Amino acid sequence: MLACVGNGSYIFANPVTGHQIAETLTLPILTIVRSTAMRNAVRRSTLDSDPDAMLMTTLDPSPDFAQAACTRHVICPKRRQTLPDTRMAVSDAR
Secondary structure, three states, X not given: OEEEEEHHHHHHOOHHHHHHHHHHOOOOXXXXXXXXXXXXXXXXXXXXXXOOOOOOOEOOOOOOHHHHXXXXXXXXXXXXXXXXXXXXXXXXXX
């Protein structure tokens, strides 16, 4: 299974539970987290409601998402920055 999510979605979707279930059921899951360092969904809905609103949607400092996945003793991911690195990570997960 492949999941591509933003950092806000990953944080607020309770990722540790997802990793625990994947470990329990031995499900192969690759999660790619794109960090924008802010809650874009909250930002967009706030601006739609009030374009002059004062935004407080930053997620700085950004959590270490790879470390969150490592808490369940599954394959410990690494930060991948390039497409070849991502291909290597997918290959490693097989």
